[in-house]
Amino acid sequence: MSVKYSLGDIDKVARKLLEESKTKIILFKGEMGSGKTTLISAMVKILGGVSKTSSPTFSIVNEYKVKSEIVYHFDLYRIKNYTEALDIGIEDYFYSGNWNFIEWPDKIKHLLPDKTTAVKLTILSDQERELEWV
Numbered sequence: 001m002s003v004k005y006s007l008g009d010i011d012k013v014a015r016k017l018l019e020e021s022k023t024k025i026i027l028f029k030g031e032m033g034s035g036k037t038t039l040i041s042a043m044v045k046i047l048g049g050v051s052k053t054s055s056p057t058f059s060i061v062n063e064y065k066v067k068s069e070i071v072y073h074f075d076l077y078r079i080k081n082y083t084e085a086l087d088i089g090i091e092d093y094f095y096s097g098n099w100n101f102i103e104w105p106d107k108i109k110h111l112l113p114d115k116t117t118a119v120k121l122t123i124l125s126d127q128e129r130e131l132e133w134v
Contacts, residue, residue: 014042027105030121
């Protein structure tokens with residue numbers, strides 16, 4: 001499935017992704033600047049998050065309280081190998097039952113659970129993106 005959208009429609013796209021995801025582990029693929037963190041921020045807001053979201057580029061993972069659950073937002077861009085992910089206990093996050101939004105998932109592809117939802121974001125213009133379920 002593919003959806004083209006403008007940044008003004010991001011809440012609608014975020015809601016659709018949350019509704020159609022068959023798992024709470026969503027993988028976000030796309031080049032730098034494609035809007036992965038922006039889309040994740042909209043999803044956290046829709047799930048009931050009230051704190052400001054930001055990319056966990058240096059901390060690797062940010063945690064957001066949403067209603068009665070937690071969202072874990074990973075940015076794996078800076079990890080050098082999968083053992084760094086193991087060192088932070090990434091598998092515990094996956095099996096926690098909470099939402100896991102993971103940017104740059106290919107860095108740990110052999111650690112990922114079998115059941116995930118993968119999406120790819122593509123830049124069409126300054127204000128337009130395409131989201132594909134892959």
